[in-house]
Amino acid sequence: xxxxxxxxxxxxxxxxxxxxxxxxxxxxxxxxxxxxxxxxxxxxxxxxxxxxxxxxxxxxxxxxxxxxxxxxxxxxxxxxxxxxxxxxxxxxxxxxxxxxxxxxxxxxxxxxxxxxxxxxxxxxxxxxxxxxxxxxxxxxxxxxxxxxxxxxxxxxxxxxxxxxxxxxxxxxxxxxxxxxxxxxxxxxxxxxxxxxxxxxxxxxxxxxxxxxxxxxxxxxxxxxx
Amino acid sequence: xxxxxxxxxxxxxxxxxxxxxxxxxxxxxxxxxxxxxxxxxxxxxxxxxxxxxxxxxxxxxxxxxxxxxxxxxxxxxxxxxxxxxxxxxxxxxxxxxxxxxxxxxxxxxxxxxxxxxxxxxxxxxxxxxxxxxxxxxxxxxxxxxxxxxxxxxxxxxxxxxxxxxxxxxxxxxxxxxxxxxxxxxxxxxxxxxxxxxxxxxxxxxxxxxxxxxxxxxxxxxxxxx
Numbered sequence: 001x002x003x004x005x006x007x008x009x010x011x012x013x014x015x016x017x018x019x020x021x022x023x024x025x026x027x028x029x030x031x032x033x034x035x036x037x038x039x040x041x042x043x044x045x046x047x048x049x050x051x052x053x054x055x056x057x058x059x060x061x062x063x064x065x066x067x068x069x070x071x072x073x074x075x076x077x078x079x080x081x082x083x084x085x086x087x088x089x090x091x092x093x094x095x096x097x098x099x100x101x102x103x104x105x106x107x108x109x110x111x112x113x114x115x116x117x118x119x120x121x122x123x124x125x126x127x128x129x130x131x132x133x134x135x136x137x138x139x140x141x142x143x144x145x146x147x148x149x150x151x152x153x154x155x156x157x158x159x160x161x162x163x164x165x166x167x168x169x170x171x172x173x174x175x176x177x178x179x180x181x182x183x184x185x186x187x188x189x190x191x192x193x194x195x196x197x198x199x200x201x202x203x204x205x206x207x208x209x210x211x212x213x214x215x216x217x218x219x220x221x222x223x224x225x
Numbered sequence: 226x227x228x229x230x231x232x233x234x235x236x237x238x239x240x241x242x243x244x245x246x247x248x249x250x251x252x253x254x255x256x257x258x259x260x261x262x263x264x265x266x267x268x269x270x271x272x273x274x275x276x277x278x279x280x281x282x283x284x285x286x287x288x289x290x291x292x293x294x295x296x297x298x299x300x301x302x303x304x305x306x307x308x309x310x311x312x313x314x315x316x317x318x319x320x321x322x323x324x325x326x327x328x329x330x331x332x333x334x335x336x337x338x339x340x341x342x343x344x345x346x347x348x349x350x351x352x353x354x355x356x357x358x359x360x361x362x363x364x365x366x367x368x369x370x371x372x373x374x375x376x377x378x379x380x381x382x383x384x385x386x387x388x389x390x391x392x393x394x395x396x397x398x399x400x401x402x403x404x405x406x407x408x409x410x411x412x413x414x415x416x417x418x419x420x421x422x423x424x425x426x427x428x429x430x431x432x433x434x435x436x437x438x439x440x441x442x443x444x445x446x447x448x449x450x
Binding site: 129131134135136137138139140141142145146148149150151152153154155156157158179181182184185188193196201202204205207208210213214217218 | 354356359360361362363364365366367370371373374375376377378379380381382383404406407409410413418421426427429430432433435438439442443
């Protein structure tokens with residue numbers, strides 16, 4: 001089945017102590033976003049990428065595509081006010097039955113294996129949301145203070161959040177609500193249950209200089225990882 | 226006020242693909258546990274360490290202490306069936322009014338700054354539990370499936386969990402319950418609220434080869450971190 005990856009890269013770089021948005025920071029002389037796009041393109045020959053960027057970064061995004069990739073497989077579209085609106089803009093370019101991956105631009109350590117597992121499960125069940133279990137104890141803030149949660153019942157959610165287009169395109173016709181922090185929450189508000197699958201420890205969101213350093217080492221292919 | 230750090234190092238190394246328990250793996254030719262002990266000893270001159278180790282690792286622990294530290298400041302005691310029982314064994318050596326840190330042996334990246342903040346808050350309030358906010362969306366497994374939680378209400382709990390001895394020693398007289406996954410949960414079961422403070426992103430639990438690699442780089446003093 002046809003595949004689309006909507007890659008959302010809206011970050012401003014404020015947590016990186018850098019004026020350069022983190023998706024454009026360099027690892028081995030190539031922008032972080034290069035690695036994210038590259039792994040998706042290599043995963044499936046019939047996969048197309050829709051890259052969602054803030055208006056002011058579209059030129060920079062186009063430069064990366066022109067420099068490194070088959071431009072016929074990648075479209076760029078402008079982001080919106082929130083992640084929901086950015087994803088909605090990206091989805092507006094899709095009008096065929098397909099499996100759709102929605103992925104954070106700064107999760108450049110995602111693997112082909114995880115992408116394939118997401119695809120297979122989403123094709124079978126309609127959705128696949130990769131999650132990992134917290135290694136730490138977990139507390140939930142409440143109106144009265146905070147309570148301990150059973151660590152094994154708490155799942156940290158990664159991307160690519162993956163769906164059949166019939167699920168995702170219809171769900172995103174909904175009106176925006178503040179609680180829509182990811183695609184799974186939109187699909188649930190549409191009344192459809194989402195399926196969790198096992199994510200990957202290394203599939204981290206690059207948000208700090210420490211994360212950037214880790215990503216660099218992993219991409220350089222350090223054998224111990 | 227007098228200080229004790231109960232350092233719990235009960236891991237078996239199974240997640241590290243190694244026969245050596247992770248607290249004994251080497252970073253810059255010294256065992257991981259060395260760094261954990263060292264930062265506590267350097268934080269306060271009047272701090273004593275109680276190192277809790279599985280019976281079969283006590284010899285190895287003693288070797289580390291003899292090789293690197295002022296042995297008069299460190300006691301070793303055998304661990305128990307669960308973390309609760311291990312900590313209980315360690316606490317049985319304390320009989321003076323004090324501030325007690327309970328710390329994971331494999332969190333060797335804890336800083337003097339965090340230790341001091343924990344001390345100051347525990348002295349003032351009776352307890353200080355360092356936590357950080359999840360960077361990922363969070364889901365909670367329920368009897369019916371799973372639900373999205375507001376990420377900002379979910380706190381990942383670190384150590385040192387720090388308490389006034391009057392709180393902690395009395396709380397640990399309680400009978401063991403399976404839900405006691407950390408010291409905060411024991412103190413709460415005793416009927417006392419615990420206070421959360423801001424933890425540190427880098428204060429990770431070393432449980433995988435990837436974590437070990439990160440710890441190594443940070444300890445080597447990479448300037449970007």
